[in-house]
Amino acid sequence: MTKGRGAKVRIATLAAASILPGACQYMPALPALPSFGPQAPPAICSGAGLSVDVDFAAAGHHTCVVSPTGEVVVQVNHEPTVSEGLNPSPWFAFRVTAKEATATTVTLDYTDYTHRYVPWTSRDGRAWEKLPADKLTLNERKTRATLTLDLQPGQTLISGQPVSSAADNVDWTRKALSGRDFNEQKYGVSREGRDLIGFTGGGGIEAIVVLTRQHPPETSGQDAYRAFVERLVTRNDEKAFSFRGRHRIIIAPMPNPDGVDNGNWRLNSGGVDLNRDWGKFTQPETKALSDWILSQAGDKRVVAMMDFHSTDKTVIYAPPLDSPSPTIGFLPALKQSLDKNLPYAPDWNYNHNPTTGTSKGWALEALKAPGITVELWDQISTADARKLGVATADALIEYFSR
Numbered sequence: 001m002t003k004g005r006g007a008k009v010r011i012a013t014l015a016a017a018s019i020l021p022g023a024c025q026y027m028p029a030l031p032a033l034p035s036f037g038p039q040a041p042p043a044i045c046s047g048a049g050l051s052v053d054v055d056f057a058a059a060g061h062h063t064c065v066v067s068p069t070g071e072v073v074v075q076v077n078h079e080p081t082v083s084e085g086l087n088p089s090p091w092f093a094f095r096v097t098a099k100e101a102t103a104t105t106v107t108l109d110y111t112d113y114t115h116r117y118v119p120w121t122s123r124d125g126r127a128w129e130k131l132p133a134d135k136l137t138l139n140e141r142k143t144r145a146t147l148t149l150d151l152q153p154g155q156t157l158i159s160g161q162p163v164s165s166a167a168d169n170v171d172w173t174r175k176a177l178s179g180r181d182f183n184e185q186k187y188g189v190s191r192e193g194r195d196l197i198g199f200t201g202g203g204g205i206e207a208i209v210v211l212t213r214q215h216p217p218e219t220s221g222q223d224a225y226r227a228f229v230e231r232l233v234t235r236n237d238e239k240a241f242s243f244r245g246r247h248r249i250i251i252a253p254m255p256n257p258d259g260v261d262n263g264n265w266r267l268n269s270g271g272v273d274l275n276r277d278w279g280k281f282t283q284p285e286t287k288a289l290s291d292w293i294l295s296q297a298g299d300k301r302v303v304a305m306m307d308f309h310s311t312d313k314t315v316i317y318a319p320p321l322d323s324p325s326p327t328i329g330f331l332p333a334l335k336q337s338l339d340k341n342l343p344y345a346p347d348w349n350y351n352h353n354p355t356t357g358t359s360k361g362w363a364l365e366a367l368k369a370p371g372i373t374v375e376l377w378d379q380i381s382t383a384d385a386r387k388l389g390v391a392t393a394d395a396l397i398e399y400f401s402r
């Protein structure tokens, strides 16, 4: 691991392990559990030597049934929502435990919604495989997806993306920033009492704000976030040193821990889309985060607020190029850099509506900074998501170290 200049350890280092390129990105705590008998996790359905449970962080909202011949049907339900019309992000994550090797099917029943996420499977919650296309069939309305599986004895996790709990991205960020003169702060508490954790480092007269995971299933955005943060703090040249000397870096890796750990599709535990709550601040998570950002930015000029998400394509939402912000010129520089350095050119969408309650709109209103919502295609490869993260960090360093 490359050391930053004058690095001092101010935050707890969990482990001496380095962040290795290509190391597994997802390491949630999923201990192998005894599957049957008194120590087994409570099953939501069982039969024919199979048992299904949701006894881990970020597991979905499911009920299920096992047929007499061992076919499993899992209903994919969403969290309670205050407003009608939930974004169609049908997240699923559950564990099937088999007494013995079993060839069977698992059908995901989306009820009123349609299939979106290609399933992933894992035996241990660390190494994940995408289900091959020929192992998945959809009904005509795409409201049911049937997975053909050769289950091994013991546990198999099945989920819409590799599972990454709330603690996972906080831990990842803590390790990535360890020894780089960052401070860790608890800036608030979620509705259900989970700590809201932020990190700040670097210094000078300007600041940048970085967020991800406001929306629980959006882990390809988190992949880009990780590459972005790594690049921002490890790039090792004069421009990068100058950038870090001049900019306070304000990072919120997990603004919606209740939604993530409850396996929600979109909302926090109050049934609210947090990225429609900025400016209104009806929820403790957005209220605490915005207060913390303002306090950490102080009188520094915020040059940009980057918020990493996922959707059905890779697209960047930004304010119009004539917006009243002294750093609006970063947007064309970023576009030029991404167009030049990526194997694909992301779409751009320019708009500003301060009433929609997005972090992006709030950034322009409250910080006079371009709020940039970076959306990664939810089926993008981790490698391509990371390229966008690296290219975005490089564009920032190049533009603002001039």
Ligand SMILES: [Zn+2]
Pocket: 215, 218, 309, 310
């Ligand atoms: Zn989102």
